[in-house]
Amino acid sequence: MKIAYISTYLPKQCGIATFTNDLLQSIDHQDSTITQHIIALSDRPYSYNEEVVFEINPQQQLDYIQAANFINENKYDCVVLEHEYGIFGGNSGVYILSLINLLHMPLLVNLHTILEKPNIDERAILIEIAKRASIIVVMSSYAIGLLQKIYHVHENKIRLIPHGVPAFDYQQNDAKEKLQLTDRRIILTFGFIARNKGIETVIHALPKVVQEYPNTVYLIVGKTHPNVLLESGEEYREYLTALIKQMGLENNIIFVNDFVSNETLTTYLTACDIYITPYINEAQITSGTLSFAVGAGAAVISTPYWHAKDLLADGRGILFDFKNHKELKNILIDLFDNPKKLEELRSRARHHGEKMTWNKLGGSYVKLLQKLSSTQVNLDTDIKITMLERFPKFRWDHLDRLTNYVGIIQHATFATPNYREGYCLDDNARALLVSLMQYEAFGEKDTRKRISTYLNYIYYAQREDGLFHNFMNFQNEFLEEVGSEDSFGRAIWALGYLFNTAPFVDFYQLGSNMFFKAMPHFENLKSIRAIAYTMMGIAEYLKQQPNDERVTELLRKLAFKLVHEYDSSADDEWKWFEPVLAYDNAIIPLAILMSTKYLNDDKLRKIGFSSFYFLENIIMQNGFLSIIGNQKWAKQNQNISKFGQQPIDVTATVLLFREVFEITKNEEYFEKMIRSFEWFLGENDLKLPLYDHSTKGCCDGLETYGINRNQGAESTLCYFIAYLTVYKSLKIKFQVEE
Known part of the structure; x- marks a missing residue:
């Protein structure tokens, strides 16, 4: 079986690229006889590994047509599209339609963003992708409702597969020692830094927490988002730095300004006591960072965006209102005051996270791909005369x-x-x-x-x-x-x-x-x-x-x-x-x-x-x-x-x-x-x-x-x-x- 993936790819520093790399490895772990190749969206030259066989300049519409011809000529059995509006060219990423509609084989689509209030182009594009797709994979149950209600996708075409996470060993003390933070209570946020992440909410909550527990340290791990860097430079990080100084938290907050490897990220997640996603609005259907934190067995606190409400249900985490630093402060102090409650939260997350490891999810994808590769796409272009x-x-x-x-x-x-x-x-x-x-x-x-x-x-x-x-x-x-x-x-x-x-x-x-x-x-x-x-x-x-x-x-x-x-x-x-x-x-x-x-x-x-x-x-x-x-x-x-x-x-x-x-x-x-x-x-x-x-x-x-x-x-x-x-x-x- 030959599979072609349309996606960004490592070494590009991008969550979609990381996801695709993890998916390839998990499928290879399940069945090493499957041939997997990448059709990479390349906004600049990268030193790719051999699995990348074709590159698309996202802003060159002709590249998409040539990519479709390449896929068809090489007779792949199935194509997997990693869809995120921002990685494709044209208004709202419209160029991808000219690629997928020329393909001669089944198409599986992983949707990383589903908008509740799309603009005209965003809605039209996703509807067209859904029409062409044989299977659409979403990563939260809330996404299923959005697809049905707003984009009119039939439930028979939708599959729910959680966002995959690495396998963790849960050796927290060893991880803390590796980070030289053995005696610290670690709070962690990681991912690309941008204003919509709401990190200032955590900073505002920390003075009272630090007053009660001086050994608290808040790690902010991640680079500034490339688009933010292009438009505003490090303005947001500088604002946070000034706020930290204003609050007198220089000894309790550490920036790790890097796009860390999976191995390093695993260490940070294993070491942390509490993980926080303080996003400032609900419109996020998938969060890889949140999935990783649950997979690591961290005690997770989050604002109630869509994926968080879904993933943290049944006591797997705690939600607090958007921008409500007072509520967050109370939750943090309560968890530190009650070690048993904190450990129960970590245990529930760990139990659920074990179901989300790439080793297990790879099997789900292999079954889907095997089923799709044995089906035929109807390429008959005979018109159906409209009554x-x-x-x-x-x-x-x-x-x-x-x-x-x-x-x-x-x-x-x-x-x-x-x-x-x-x-x-x-x-x-x-x-x-x-x-x-x-x-x-x-x-x-x-x-x-x-x-x-x-x-x-x-x-x-x-x-x-x-x-x-x-x-x-x-x-x-x-x-x-x-x-x-x-x-x-x-x-x-x-x-x-x-x-x-x-x-x-x-x-x-x-x-x-x-x-x-x-x-x-x-x-x-x-x-x-x-x-x-x-x-x-x-x-x-x-x-x-x-x-x-x-x-x-x-x-x-x-x-x-x-x-x-x-x-x-x-x-x-x-x-x-x-x-x-x-x-x-x-x-x-x-x-x-x-x-x-x-x-x-x-x-x-x-x-x-x-x-x-x-x-x-x-x-x-x-x-x-x-x-x-x-x-x-x-x-x-x-x-x-x-x-x-x-x-x-x-x-x-x-x-x-x-x-x-x-x-x-x-x-x-x-x-x-x-x-x-x-x-x-x-x-x-x-x-x-x-x-x-x-x-x-x-x-x-x-x-x-x-x-x-x-x-x-x-x-x-x-x-x-x-x-x-x-x-x-x-x-x-x-x-x-x-």
Whole structure:
């Protein structure tokens, strides 16, 4: 059996690294025939042992994909993920999703942090990890409830295995002698030093204790947390040092500023009389330091954070309120006053700790891994067609939030309209299209008002010569004389769609007037995307007026402009219209294929399909849509940028697969249309949804750091264009099948 671990690893000074090392050794002790390798998260160069076979730079997203390929190629039987948000790159450690979702084998996840109040990314990431995991291991019973209540993880997937601890010999006198503290009453706290550890609470409690028992010594063992050191230096340690001096405790408190080895730590824990974790808030689901103290048979006093309440139940320790140094003082004096009570506390802890040794827990992990390695992960990527009654409901909430009597505001800060950025023709054209598609699908009367608003914006934006302004500020002043060609093309697409779906004759007449007023400019277009959008608008018009030879001939001229671009750029390997793959790519073969319904030309059809197949092979890999990011446009024989991926490209891809399916009747493309739409719902490189079910808006894209949480008009409108395209296709398909 071959196991790969994804984790930090020694010699990195990190609790996760230590845990993973201990786990490897315990499994090797149980079964030395198991091959164990580490895929190490390395924030800087380390001198690793031979078990580390691959390193990931936490901030390089491509490293995670390469690590997944390495694991798959080396055919490991099972993968173990040590999960802690802070050790992975991207927002809240989102990069790890792109690794685990490419794996071909079962995944066991040890969760070291489970948050009761996660932010959006933290919650979404853990939900996705839980979906991919075969087994999730938690280290306290309280964690099980959190997983079920907040992250909706089924109990059948969860296993409780305590945090492992070393085997202790409990020879306290020998340990004290080794530390040269034979005649001292030892109180101990160990672990990384940071303000959330609450060490000042213990210091405030000690003067009265020392007054009663002068031989008391408080050992604070551990380095300052690396993140704290980076941000604040030794400010907290210096504060504690000053407090110690103020309290006159210089002879009773000792700092051991070191990341101690397990052997040294065992000595400190065995020697101590009382161990204290004085953390200042409850949100800690796992504490390795607390587990070690119980395993050592120490009398443990702790604030009531989650793991402490769980581990110290049934008399295995004593709890005191957060920051309550007076209560702590009383407990300490009481225990020193009553040696028998202190010894009973130590005995209960020791008895429980013997069940938590790595030697015993290793067997539990071996059984889990053996069971998992014999199971198969379902890698079938066939889409499960969503039934109409389960399809997400269309909601206007966010679009209405962005819309006023003038039109739709183009940008948002998170889900709040950003009035400073004003309006644009592009988004009001898309909004008209969404309104028409929604009215066609559902026939809601209120939608007519929205159609009127967006149509009137386009009317207001059209110049006397038939061209359009694009950007307008919030004071209703246009910001340029002539808008972009792309915005022109999108307006024509929406106006073309209006010919078949206008709910009122007045809307039809106004749209028709604008369409034909703009028509003299069609032949002058140079942007290939503007040409493509205009062709789509013409194709929509020809659905109603298929015998209009003048417009049909105009469509032919535009189509062969694209053919000319294709002939200039394409070769045997690069079958595309430009030297690069840039934005909104799918719209170009889509326009050509739409035109073939009205233009009987084999060359158009051939170019439409060859460019479609070329694009499909690039963006549809590993069973999900991975579009070209705008960080760096794709060129032949170069790596393709994964970020930032934007909804506009996804919507174009959905429309393209829908068109290819309608032409070929090949079910593969119907399924890929739906799979492309599911990019919005989490089937993407980060495995995170961009559609926000709470706001009914869509986030602006996949970036290097995670999700861009702004929900601008373009993103939400693109989501709903794709949504309504898929909805209509599903409805037609099911009606036909019924």
